[in-house]
Amino acid sequence: MKRIFFIALAVVCCFAGYGIYSYTVADWRLAPDPQTAVMETRLEPAEAEWHAPLLKGLFRKALSRRDAASEAALGPIGTAPLPLSLALPQGFEHRVRLLREGEPVFDGQAAAWEPIALEAGAYALEIDCSVPETNGTAGYGSFRYRCTFTVEPAPEPALLTGRTELRQGDVAALRLVHIPPGLAPHAETELGMAIFTPDGPGAWYVAIPVGNAQNPGQYGIRVQAGDRSFETTITVLPFDFVEQNLIVDTSSAAISEANSPAAYREYREKIPPLFDTYDAERHWHGVFAVPADGRVSTEFGTIRYTNGDYSRPRRHNGMDIAAPEGTPVFAPNAGRVVMAERLLNTGNTVVIEHGGGLKSYFFHLSRIDAAPGGMAEKGAQIGAVGSTGYSTGPHLHYEVRIGNRPINPSMLFEADAGLYCAEGGEEDAQLREAFRRREE
Numbered sequence: 001m002k003r004i005f006f007i008a009l010a011v012v013c014c015f016a017g018y019g020i021y022s023y024t025v026a027d028w029r030l031a032p033d034p035q036t037a038v039m040e041t042r043l044e045p046a047e048a049e050w051h052a053p054l055l056k057g058l059f060r061k062a063l064s065r066r067d068a069a070s071e072a073a074l075g076p077i078g079t080a081p082l083p084l085s086l087a088l089p090q091g092f093e094h095r096v097r098l099l100r101e102g103e104p105v106f107d108g109q110a111a112a113w114e115p116i117a118l119e120a121g122a123y124a125l126e127i128d129c130s131v132p133e134t135n136g137t138a139g140y141g142s143f144r145y146r147c148t149f150t151v152e153p154a155p156e157p158a159l160l161t162g163r164t165e166l167r168q169g170d171v172a173a174l175r176l177v178h179i180p181p182g183l184a185p186h187a188e189t190e191l192g193m194a195i196f197t198p199d200g201p202g203a204w205y206v207a208i209p210v211g212n213a214q215n216p217g218q219y220g221i222r223v224q225a226g227d228r229s230f231e232t233t234i235t236v237l238p239f240d241f242v243e244q245n246l247i248v249d250t251s252s253a254a255i256s257e258a259n260s261p262a263a264y265r266e267y268r269e270k271i272p273p274l275f276d277t278y279d280a281e282r283h284w285h286g287v288f289a290v291p292a293d294g295r296v297s298t299e300f301g302t303i304r305y306t307n308g309d310y311s312r313p314r315r316h317n318g319m320d321i322a323a324p325e326g327t328p329v330f331a332p333n334a335g336r337v338v339m340a341e342r343l344l345n346t347g348n349t350v351v352i353e354h355g356g357g358l359k360s361y362f363f364h365l366s367r368i369d370a371a372p373g374g375m376a377e378k379g380a381q382i383g384a385v386g387s388t389g390y391s392t393g394p395h396l397h398y399e400v401r402i403g404n405r406p407i408n409p410s411m412l413f414e415a416d417a418g419l420y421c422a423e424g425g426e427e428d429a430q431l432r433e434a435f436r437r438r439e440e
């Protein structure tokens with residue numbers, strides 16, 4: 001009888017007596033392990049108490065712990081405005097308290113929590129995850145998490161200017177960085193079309209033409225991004241354009257038709273309207289490739305006279321690549337095909353928009369291998385060399401324009417051309433490196 005009494009007393013002491021039973025860390029296996037995270041960093045509870053059911057809920061075992069070291073110091077977690085993401089465990093009630101510099105930012109049920117865009121500052125966060133006591137046999141208790149972190153101020157918007165001394169036919173490239181989301185910058189300059197295209201998080205890129213006919217001198221570029229404005233100056237240097245007297249057999253019927261008023265009327269109806277169009281995103285990446293194998297027979301910008309008539313000089317706005325009829329013509333860079341049709345003056349014609357109004361024009365093709373509206377990958381065949389339209393022999397007339405201003409195609413084939421130089425200034429090296437990698 002005595003023995004039974006002692007066994008009963010031991011059982012009572014073990015299960016019913018809070019604090020009598022000395023538990024160990026292993027006993028926490030009886031408690032849940034809530035998964036709580038801030039910006040994907042898992043937190044450990046700073047305080048916890050749990051009443052774990054034993055023997056089908058006949059008894060509950062009380063566990064509690066306090067671990068000051070689990071108050072996580074997360075340090076900087078991002079830059080303002082930062083949407084704070086929380087991962088909270090299922091099956092718990094949550095209460096979130098967020099203080100910035102000691103002042104409450106949020107205090108309430110997590111159900112009301114929506115990612116708040118945090119401004120810069122030092123924050124303290126406390127999260128309670130609890131299961132209330134019920135009449136049932138389930139466990140109950142709470143877990144409390146604490147952490148501190150900082151949100152860094154957003155870096156100031158900055159304009160990166162590439163080369164600012166450019167020859168006629170080159171391109172002025174600019175890059176804006178640290179631009180807040182939802183803000184589309186724009187540029188204004190008499191140099192020509194200047195369309196910013198998105199270029200990675202918070203970054204924008206613009207390629208501005210220095211046309212072949214741009215008078216040497218100084219030109220301002222004004223950039224507006226929200227309430228921030230920037231200015232830079234481009235110095236245009238002369239390019240030594242060659243002159244050429246072209247001998248054309250005007251008695252040929254084909255040449256007469258290609259050179260007729262009707263041919264020029266059709267050209268004016270079809271080609272110049274393209275000058276004002278642009279895609280708001282940039283399709284091209286990396287250095288432009290030469291679109292056809294062959295010999296450069298007429299340089300970009302050549303000042304041309306026809307049959308010795310020196311009273312009427314005409315600009316050759318592209319470069320001519322002489323090659324046998326049927327030589328493949330490739331897209332020099334990625335873009336959208338905006339024209340693929342036969343015109344009287346330019347013959348079989350393909351035009352590719354590379355983004356931001358930068359376009360490639362391919363004239364006199366023997367064949368067209370591109371469809372209007374489709375995308376052309378860099379290196380995709382878009383046609384073949386021919387002599388259709390106003391042409392005296394098989395060659396590719398390759399012209400590049402930004403807006404209406406012709407630029408020098410051969411400069412685009414050089415990795416150090418102005419087009420690829422939208423970096424500089426005292427900007428952080430990481431961004432420049434990211435930009436360089438994008439270009440490769």
Ligand SMILES: [Zn+2]
Nearest residue numbers: 318319320397
């Ligand atoms: Zn030509």
